[in-house]
Amino acid sequence: MEHYNMNLTLKIWRQKNKNDKGGFQSFQVKDISSEMSFLEMLDVLNEQLIHEGQDPIAFDHDCREGICGMCSLYINGKPHGEWKGNTTCQLHMRAFKDGETITIEPWRASAFPVIKDLIVDRTSFDRIIQAGGYISVNTGNAVDGNSLPINKDRADASFAAAMCIGCGACVAACKNSSAMLFLSAKVAHLALLPQGEPERHSRVMNMVAQMDKEGFGACTNTGACEATCPKEISISNIARLNLEYLTASIVAEK
Amino acid sequence: MIDAKIPAGPLDDKWTEYKGHCKLVNPANKRKLEVIIIGTGLAGASAAASLGELGYKVKAFCFQDSPRRAHSIAAQGGINAAKNYQNDGDSVFRLFYDTIKGGDYRAREANVHRLSEVSSNIIDQCVAQGVPFAREYGGLLSNRSFGGTQVQRTFYAAGQTGQQLLIGAYQALERQVALGNVKMYNRHEMLDIVNIDGKTRGIIARDLVSGKLERHFGHAVLLCTGGYGNVFYLSTNAMGSNVTAIWKAHKKGAAFANPCFTQIHPTCIPVSGDHQSKLTLMSESLRNDGRIWVPQQKGETRKAIDIPEEERDYYLERRYPAFGNLVPRDVASRAAKERCDAGFGVGTSKQAVYLDFADAILRYGKIEVGKEGRENVSEEEIIVLGKEVVKEKYGNLFDMYEKITGENPYELPMRIYPAVHYTMGGLWVDYELQTTVKGLYCLGEANFSDHGANRLGASALMQGLADGYFVIPYTVGNYLADEIYSKAIPTDHPAFVEAEKAVADRIDTLMNIKGSQSVESLHKRLGKIMWDKCGMARNAEGLKQAIEEIKALKKEFWSDVKIPGIINEYNPELDKANRVADFIELGELMCVDALNRNESCGGHFREEYQTPEGEALRDDANYMYVAAWELKSEGNWELHKEPLNYDVIKPTQRNYK
Ligand SMILES: Cc1cc2nc3c(=O)[nH]c(=O)nc-3n(C[C@H](O)[C@H](O)[C@H](O)COP(=O)(O)OP(=O)(O)OC[C@H]3O[C@@H](n4cnc5c(N)ncnc54)[C@H](O)[C@@H]3O)c2cc1C
Ligand code: SF4
Ligand code: FES
Numbered sequence: 001m002e003h004y005n006m007n008l009t010l011k012i013w014r015q016k017n018k019n020d021k022g023g024f025q026s027f028q029v030k031d032i033s034s035e036m037s038f039l040e041m042l043d044v045l046n047e048q049l050i051h052e053g054q055d056p057i058a059f060d061h062d063c064r065e066g067i068c069g070m071c072s073l074y075i076n077g078k079p080h081g082e083w084k085g086n087t088t089c090q091l092h093m094r095a096f097k098d099g100e101t102i103t104i105e106p107w108r109a110s111a112f113p114v115i116k117d118l119i120v121d122r123t124s125f126d127r128i129i130q131a132g133g134y135i136s137v138n139t140g141n142a143v144d145g146n147s148l149p150i151n152k153d154r155a156d157a158s159f160a161a162a163m164c165i166g167c168g169a170c171v172a173a174c175k176n177s178s179a180m181l182f183l184s185a186k187v188a189h190l191a192l193l194p195q196g197e198p199e200r201h202s203r204v205m206n207m208v209a210q211m212d213k214e215g216f217g218a219c220t221n222t223g224a225c226e227a228t229c230p231k232e233i234s235i236s237n238i239a240r241l242n243l244e245y246l247t248a249s250i251v252a253e254k
Numbered sequence: 255m256i257d258a259k260i261p262a263g264p265l266d267d268k269w270t271e272y273k274g275h276c277k278l279v280n281p282a283n284k285r286k287l288e289v290i291i292i293g294t295g296l297a298g299a300s301a302a303a304s305l306g307e308l309g310y311k312v313k314a315f316c317f318q319d320s321p322r323r324a325h326s327i328a329a330q331g332g333i334n335a336a337k338n339y340q341n342d343g344d345s346v347f348r349l350f351y352d353t354i355k356g357g358d359y360r361a362r363e364a365n366v367h368r369l370s371e372v373s374s375n376i377i378d379q380c381v382a383q384g385v386p387f388a389r390e391y392g393g394l395l396s397n398r399s400f401g402g403t404q405v406q407r408t409f410y411a412a413g414q415t416g417q418q419l420l421i422g423a424y425q426a427l428e429r430q431v432a433l434g435n436v437k438m439y440n441r442h443e444m445l446d447i448v449n450i451d452g453k454t455r456g457i458i459a460r461d462l463v464s465g466k467l468e469r470h471f472g473h474a475v476l477l478c479t480g481g482y483g484n485v486f487y488l489s490t491n492a493m494g495s496n497v498t499a500i501w502k503a504h505k506k507g508a509a510f511a512n513p514c515f516t517q518i519h520p521t522c523i524p525v526s527g528d529h530q531s532k533l534t535l536m537s538e539s540l541r542n543d544g545r546i547w548v549p550q551q552k553g554e555t556r557k558a559i560d561i562p563e564e565e566r567d568y569y570l571e572r573r574y575p576a577f578g579n580l581v582p583r584d585v586a587s588r589a590a591k592e593r594c595d596a597g598f599g600v601g602t603s604k605q606a607v608y609l610d611f612a613d614a615i616l617r618y619g620k621i622e623v624g625k626e627g628r629e630n631v632s633e634e635e636i637i638v639l640g641k642e643v644v645k646e647k648y649g650n651l652f653d654m655y656e657k658i659t660g661e662n663p664y665e666l667p668m669r670i671y672p673a674v675h676y677t678m679g680g681l682w683v684d685y686e687l688q689t690t691v692k693g694l695y696c697l698g699e700a701n702f703s704d705h706g707a708n709r710l711g712a713s714a715l716m717q718g719l720a721d722g723y724f725v726i727p728y729t730v731g732n733y734l735a736d737e738i739y740s741k742a743i744p745t746d747h748p749a750f751v752e753a754e755k756a757v758a759d760r761i762d763t764l765m766n767i768k769g770s771q772s773v774e775s776l777h778k779r780l781g782k783i784m785w786d787k788c789g790m791a792r793n794a795e796g797l798k799q800a801i802e803e804i805k806a807l808k809k810e811f812w813s814d815v816k817i818p819g820i821i822n823e824y825n826p827e828l829d830k831a832n833r834v835a836d837f838i839e840l841g842e843l844m845c846v847d848a849l850n851r852n853e854s855c856g857g858h859f860r861e862e863y864q865t866p867e868g869e870a871l872r873d874d875a876n877y878m879y880v881a882a883w884e885l886k887s888e889g890n891w892e893l894h895k896e897p898l899n900y901d902v903i904k905p906t907q908r909n910y911k
Contacts, residue, residue, distance in 0.1 A: 017823065035526045037658075043531055043774070050772045050818050050827065058824055060319065062492040064532050065654065067417055068323040083657070090657045115463055116824040123440060126320050130432040134425035135384045139304040139723045142375070142382035146339060149393025159386035159411055162418060166322055195384050 005031045006098035010045065012057055013105045015114050018121075022114065024103075034094040038081065039064060039071065041093055058117040064089040066230065069165030072172070073118055074105040079169035079228045087167065087230040107168055109177035111215045122168050124214040125182060131210035132203035133186045135195050148194055158192035161185045163231045170225035170233075176217030181225035183211055184241035185233045191244055201248035208245060256509065256882050256894045259684045260364040265902050269368040272685075276728050277735035284309035287734050288742060290457055290472030292444045292499050294321030296416070296715060297698025298478030299423035300722025306430030308727060310734075313470055314427065315439045315459060317494055317829075322424040325480055325492040326718065329416020330537035330651065332398060332408035333715040335373040340397050344405040346370045351903060353713060356402045356582050357678075357706020358856035358872065359905040360512070360880070362898060364685060365703050372724040373716055377409055379723055383422040387411050400711040401538050402582035402910075408712045413537055413650045419715055423722070442468075443829060444499045447475060447506050447694065448753045454506075454694035455743055456750060458757050462829060465822040467754050469745035473737045474693045474730055477503060478722070481677040481699040483516065485837045485844065486789070487781020489674035490522060490535040496833040497840050500681045500700050508689040509882040509894060511682035511702035513840065514848035517709055517857050518790050519675035520546075520586035523658050523668075524606040533673040534658060536609070537651055538711040541579045543614035543644070544668070546570050546590070548598040548607050558600070558608055558667045569593055577910040584708045584857045584870070585910060587672035591790050592868065594671070601669045610667035615640035672790060676714060678705045678857065679847075682882040682896075686729035687721060690884070695730060697721035702880070707856025761821055764831050769814030773827055776811050777834045780804070780841055788845050793861040797849040804842045805889065811838055843883060846891060853877045865907075874905055 007030045015022030029048070032041050039061055046056035062070040066087040073088040075081035081091040096102065104118065112120040162185070170181035187204050190196035196203075219238060226235040261268040279287065287310050291302045294316040302314040316324060336349040350370040354361055377395070381387065387409050388396040397406040411418040430436040441462040448456040448469070456471040482497035483489035504510045521536045547566045554561065569589055571578045581589075590607050593599065600606050616633075619640025623631045641664050645652065652663045659669070681689050681696040683703055688695050698718040705713060743750075787800035811834070819825040853873035854863040863871045880896040 033527055033529060036529045037531070040529045040531050044529065047772055047774060050816060053818070055818050056827060058826055062318055062323055062494050063325065063328045064493060065328060065534050066657075067414070068318070068325070068327050068492065069320075070318055070323050085653075086657065090654070092657065092660070094660055119824065122319055126322075126428060126431075126438075126440075129425060129428045134429045135382065136429060137379075137382045137426075138307045139300075139379060139426075139727065140375075142378035145337070145377045145381040145387075146394050148381075150389060151393055152389045152391050155386050155389045155393075158384075159388075159418070162384075162386050162411075162421060163414060165327075165417075166320065189386070190384050193384050193386065195382055 004034045004098070006034070006093070006096060006100070008032060008096065009101040011101060011103040012118070014117055017116055018113050032093055034092070036093045037064065037089060038075070038091040038093065039089050058119050060119050061089055066090040067165060069167040072107050072120065072167060072169070074107060074172060076103050079107065079172040080230050085230060085232045087165070107172035109171045109216070111177065111179070112168060112171065122166070124216070125166050125168065125179070127214065128179065128183060128207055128210050129186065132199065132206040133190070135190060136199060150194060154192050158189050161188035161192070161233065161237055164233050165231055167230060169228050169230060171216065173224040173228040174217065175222065175224070176220060178219040178225070179211050179216040180219040180238050180241065181229060181233055181235065183207055184237035187241045187244055188237040191240070200244065201251050204241065204244045204248050205252065255690055255884065256682070256896045257684065258362065258896060259686060260362070261685065265363060265367050268364050269371055273728055276732040279731050279735050279738065281309050283738045285311065287311065287737060288313070288472045289730065290470055290475045291315070291478060292457065292476065293324065293478035293480060293698070293700070294424070294427065295324035295326035295478060295480055295698060296420055296423055296718030297700070297722045298476070299324070299420065299427045300719050301476055301478060301697060301726050302436050303423060303426035303430050304723050304727045305730070306427070306433070306435035309435070312430070312436040313439065313472065314436055315442045315444055317441065317443045317462060319440050321427055321438060321440070322421065324420060325495050326420045326715070327417045328492065329715055330413045330535065331400065331539040332410035332415045332712040333376070333419065334400070334407050334712040335377045335409060335716065336370055336407060337374050337377060339395060340406045342405045344407050348405065349373060349407065352403045353704065353710055354706070354903050355908060356708055356710035358708050358870065358908055359706065359874070359878070359900065360855055360898065361704055361706030363900060363902055368725070369704050369717060369720050372720045375724055376716060376719045380419060380422050383426060385411065385418045385422040387418070398539055399542055399580065401541060401580045401586070402577070402710045410539070413539070413648060416715060419719065423719070444502070445757045445832065446502045446753050448749050449506055449691060450743060450747065450749045453692045456745065458753050460757070463824050465825060467757055469750045469754055471742050471745055473734055473740060474695060476695045476697055476726065476730070477681065477700055478697045479700045482837070482840060483674045483677050485780065485841050486674040486784045487778050488525065488530060488533050488785070490519060490533050493532060496836070498833050498836045500696065501836040501840055503681060503689065503691070503694060504885055507691045508694060509682040509884050510679070510843060511880050511882045512679040512707070512847065513844045513883065514788065514851065515678035515707050515856065515858055516674060517583055517676035517678060518587045518672045519583055520590055520672045521609060521670045522673035522675070523655060524601060524603060524671040534654060535673070535675065536655060536668060536670055538583070540609060540648060540651060543647070544579065544609040544611050545613055546579055546586070546607055546609055548593045548600060552597040554600070558610070567598070574910045581910045582708060582710060584859070587790060588859060590672055606669040606671045608667040609670045611644055611663065612667070615644055615664070618643035674785070676709055678702065678707060678709055682880065686732065687726060688729070688733065693733065695726065697726060707858055761828065761832070764815065764828065764835070765817055765821055767813065767815050767817070769816045771810070771814050772816055773831045773834050776807065776815060777837065780807055780834070780838055783807070784841050784844070788848050791859050791861050792848050794849060797845045800845045801842055801849070804838060804845065808838045811835060842889060843891060847881055847883065850881060850893065851877055870908070872907070
């Protein structure tokens with residue numbers, strides 16, 4: 001790989017706290033190496049701000065390897081930036097050119113209120129899981145792991161859905177701020193396994209009800225969520241969710 | 255002070271006997287007993303879920319925005335269990351034996367045996383929760399091999415095993431939250447414990463969003479706060495991973511055991527420049543198929559693919575024919591360092607070796623062709639088929655590598671180098687996972703318990719879940735059974751007031767230094783001292799210097815750190831400052847411990863103590879003990895030795911040749 005350095009203009013959303021109105025502020029950074037990660041570039045900016053006596057930019061991050069789901073950022077109009085199947089922390093500066101202006105915003109959704117600058121509150125996702133995103137099995141109640149063979153394709157499909165990192169990019173990408181991709185990934189993960197069978201109906205009903213209560217929008221099948229999801233969670237999960245929901249509703253009516 | 259409380263009787267029966275005789279708490283009383291759990295990684299989430307299910311009143315804390323983000327999520331390779339599903343000779347004894355040997359005979363037999371016994375239950379529990387482990391076509395669970403063993407006992411979910419296990423534990427935890435048994439505190443950091451009459455009775459936590467300090471009472475407190483590898487600044491840990499919780503406990507009386515035992519993982523993506531903020535692991539599972547090599551010629555300038563086979567040095571296969579590329583981590587890391595120090599390293603920094611999949615791709619390609627019964631297939635086509643197999647096995651790891659380096663590992667060998675990964679040291683705990691302070695427990699990576707001087711791959715996930723699901727529900731009950739008459743202590747008790755004031759004062763002091771150096775720059779300097787002098791190779795001279803340098807750095811930190819912003823707001827720089835201040839103190843103790851241990855064992859390599867072939871040279875006569883350090887006053891520790899008795903296994907020189 002050829003390495004190069006670049007100077008950039010950063011237009012970043014600043015907001016003191018949840019009640020502040022917020023607005024953009026511009027910054028210059030110099031000599032950014034193409035080998036840096038995007039968040040390391042923000043580290044450089046923050047070091048600069050600290051030395052100048054200014055408040056550094058607050059952003060969420062932890063693992064910095066694309067798995068914890070903590071990082072967010074809406075970069076040039078795209079959640080997690082330009083690269084496909086990628087999180088913000090995995091985005092590297094070779095995606096940018098010298099002299100570019102980069103606009104950085106927080107996730108925008110009423111169910112994800114801003115806490116400070118680029119940090120939002122995503123606890124609504126935890127509450128959706130609390131509504132039914134689990135299998136009710138107490139510790140110590142399990143039978144032998146191999147007592148119930150599971151068809152490999154089903155197990156693989158379940159795993160593919162279970163890879164969701166709960167980042168919320170799907171919500172940020174959706175013009176309706178719908179959480180359907182996130183929710184459907186969990187429903188699919190559990191519904192595809194025999195262990196998930198007993199609670200299948202109540203799970204989907206309760207989780208959907210909670211999603212509505214949190215103020216997420218409706219799904220109009222535009223597919224923006226799938227296109228931005230860093231784990232490439234398939235939109236076919238939403239179809240499965242709808243089917244599960246329908247069946248559950250019929251069963252509930254009886 | 256140090257009594258491991260290992261139950262009497264034969265090794266095989268200890269845990270069964272313990273469970274059969276420990277005290278129990280009846281359901282009505284459980285509701286009145288409050289347990290505080292700090293951390294929601296595998297250890298904390300599994301403990302919180304299990305104790306919630308039992309009916310205790312649980313409060314759980316994590317500093318991230320959700321319990322699901324604990325760093326356990328990042329574990330890639332897998333989790334061990336002695337299921338012997340492969341019929342390849344595995345057993346509880348063999349897993350126990352491998353772990354003791356892998357730890358270079360510095361772990362407790364009784365603990366490790368228990369770990370091995372419950373390992374099977376963990377897999378069952380996880381499957382029941384819906385953890386989608388990898389499966390074979392017949393629908394049964396699949397296994398792979400990991401370093402330091404000769405059986406296939408590692409269960410996995412592609413390269414995301416930790417994620418899947420944590421999601422399982424997280425969901426179990428959220429279920430208890432929904433049922434009202436657990437109350438979850440996100441974006442909260444524990445900043446002190448509160449002891450009353452010799453027992454831990456609560457904590458002081460800071461709400462990271464508002465900056466406010468809070469007091470919480472608990473009849474018992476469980477610290478499940480993960481590893482402290484970030485003392486080296488660069489490590490495979492998450493940015494927020496820290497030592498603060500256990501360090502505060504240490505300052506309030508809990509002994510710290512084997513602090514210098516650090517695992518340096520052989521296969522990580524090398525440092526690319528000064529901007530580097532963390533290092534990324536390439537899972538050990540890759541060593542199942544990848545071959546590690548360096549050029550035979552010093553200062554080689556050709557590209558990897560232009561170096562012919564006979565001019566490559568597959569140094570692990572050469573030095574350790576029996577285990578080859580699957581030697582344990584400490585051995586593999588030192589061998590890589592040895593080659594790079596000798597001038598055979600590759601890449602621009604020359605601090606890297608190759609991890610090459612070309613052979614594996616060919617081998618798998620041929621198998622695929624064989625399955626289809628075809629002949630006269632071109633090498634190109636074989637390679638295409640082989641790449642598909644490799645992608646199925648390691649696709650996400652290869653993608654991660656490419657995103658970071660911009661290089662395609664299907665075409666070029668990976669460049670890798672050892673990096674700080676795991677800390678075997680931690681709070682000293684007895685057989686019940688209780689620290690030297692009554693009512694204060696420590697689980698998961700944060701304790702020192704099961705891995706001796708070197709942890710085998712796929713054993714940390716096992717230990718975290720063993721502690722949380724299967725050990726603590728019994729052992730904490732044994733303690734709480736005597737607490738049923740203790741009423742909840744109101745948090746206006748002077749001990750709480752005093753502890754909160756001390757925390758507030760320290761934060762004030764930090765904010766008022768108003769110096770000129772950022773927290774990050776001071777942390778980086780600490781990391782460099784630790785890596786250079788207390789890293790992969792250590793010697794007495796260097797360690798003595800390091801101690802002086804750290805003391806000086808501590809002074810500099812407390813007189814010149816610059817923290818922007820204010821206290822009562824979301825202030826990540828202040829959070830970081832709190833953590834780095836603790837890392838500095840820990841760094842000193844790690845060097846003290848490394849200096850005390852005049853032997854080499856596992857990940858602790860003292861250059862003065864090695865065999866003629868450069869292997870670690872233990873001194874069982876003088877150092878077969880756990881070093882438990884008690885803090886007496888600032889920079890002054892008393893060493894307590896817990897002798898290690900090997901009743902069943904006979905320690906020998908570890909041999910992977
Ligand atoms: C990249 C990587 C890959 C790995 N792969 C494997 C593998 O394949 N197999 C294997 O067996 N092991 C692996 N390990 C090791 C293993 O993942 C860890 O040892 C294990 O997950 C630690 O779990 P834990 O529950 O002890 O801590 P963690 O998962 O680190 O959780 C710590 C928790 O404590 C909280 N916390 C910390 N401090 C505070 C505080 N002061 N106040 C409040 N909360 C706090 C955090 O918020 C978090 O919830 C890997 C480790 C890494 C880094
Ligand atoms: S579905 Fe994708 S985008 Fe949405 S939360 Fe999960 S990983 Fe993130
Ligand atoms: S920081 Fe963990 S996914 Fe980006």
